[in-house]
Amino acid sequence: MVRKFSHSGLSRSRGFLLLEVLISFVVGMLVICGVLSVFVWYAKFFLRTMRYLEQKEQALCAFHFAFHLARYGKDITITLNGRRLNLSLRNNRVALYPLNNSLLFAHKGTANPIAEGCTDALFSLSQGFLTLNFSFGEDGYALQVVPGYFRQ
Amino acid sequence: MIRHRERDSGATLIGVIIALNFLAVLIGLVLWESGALSVLRDSGELKMRALLLAVNAMELLKTEKNPSSSLRREGDFLIQQSVEELGSSFLLLRVSVMKGDGQEILSLRTLKKQRVSSP
Numbered sequence: 703m704v705r706k707f708s709h710s711g712l713s714r715s716r717g718f719l720l721l722e723v724l725i726s727f728v729v730g731m732l733v734i735c736g737v738l739s740v741f742v743w744y745a746k747f748f749l750r751t752m753r754y755l756e757q758k759e760q761a762l763c764a765f766h767f768a769f770h771l772a773r774y775g776k777d778i779t780i781t782l783n784g785r786r787l788n789l790s791l792r793n794n795r796v797a798l799y800p801l802n803n804s805l806l807f808a809h810k811g812t813a814n815p816i817a818e819g820c821t822d823a824l825f826s827l828s829q830g831f832l833t834l835n836f837s838f839g840e841d842g843y844a845l846q847v848v849p850g851y852f853r854q
Numbered sequence: 855m856i857r858h859r860e861r862d863s864g865a866t867l868i869g870v871i872i873a874l875n876f877l878a879v880l881i882g883l884v885l886w887e888s889g890a891l892s893v894l895r896d897s898g899e900l901k902m903r904a905l906l907l908a909v910n911a912m913e914l915l916k917t918e919k920n921p922s923s924s925l926r927r928e929g930d931f932l933i934q935q936s937v938e939e940l941g942s943s944f945l946l947l948r949v950s951v952m953k954g955d956g957q958e959i960l961s962l963r964t965l966k967k968q969r970v971s972s973p
Contacts, residue, residue, distance in 0.1 A: 733874075737880070740881050740885075744884045744887070747891065751895050754898075755895065758902050761902065769909075830917065843902070843903075843906055845909055846910045846914070847913060848913050848916065
């Protein structure tokens with residue numbers, strides 16, 4: 703009885719066959735790779751979405767800023783083939799133009815970015831409306847403003 | 855001897871199933887979260903487009919001499935503008951942007967001074 707029992711114990715703890723080890727290794731690697739690829743995909747998707755939402759926020763900031771400039775500014779002129787908006791704000795001459803993926807606000811000899819990621823900006827004046835076209839990557843947005851509305 | 859053998863017996867089927875279930879729950883959470891992010895992204899884009907349309911419509915409405923209520927379609931959006939008299943000297947202008955199915959996305963309101971026509 704004792705001999706029988708110890709024989710059975712030996713056969714149970716004899717280890718895995720090479721084939722079993724290989725199969726379990728492959729299956730384990732497949733599971734680990736699958737799970738990791740899902741997590742990596744999710745991390746990339748998360749970063750892409752955050753960048754996208756940040757871009758929208760920058761676009762809204764740019765429109766808000768330009769809208770109020772147009773509202774309260776006067777003597778609006780557009781130069782550089784529609785890519786530079788010049789206007790007077792109180793007694794200062796200011797300008798808005800895109801450069802190196804930024805929308806810049808020039809005032810008293812300095813230019814500061816008001817929106818990052820702005821790839822292009824086009825301004826046009828027609829029928830009493832100032833049209834602002836801002837491009838952020840592949841997305842383009844247009845806004846119409848009545849310049850100097852509050853002074854009318 | 856028996857206890858020693860039980861410890862060395864390796865992972866049981868139930869253990870493997872529990873581990874796989876745990877992984878499946880984690881992956882399910884990740885996919886659910888990515889779905890929520892997609893909704894957030896689409897909603898951001900929709901609201902931004904709707905806001906710009908609403909501002910453009912409001913600017914047009916404010917410059918009209920005799921603004922009137924109307925409903926029109928612009929792309930995938932419906933734009934409803936309404937004009938109400940507020941007392942004798944003000945007009946309440948309202949612009950609502952809706953999805954194609956009529957569900958409101960946002961609305962803008964402003965007051966405009968009524969122009970009194972000269973006799």
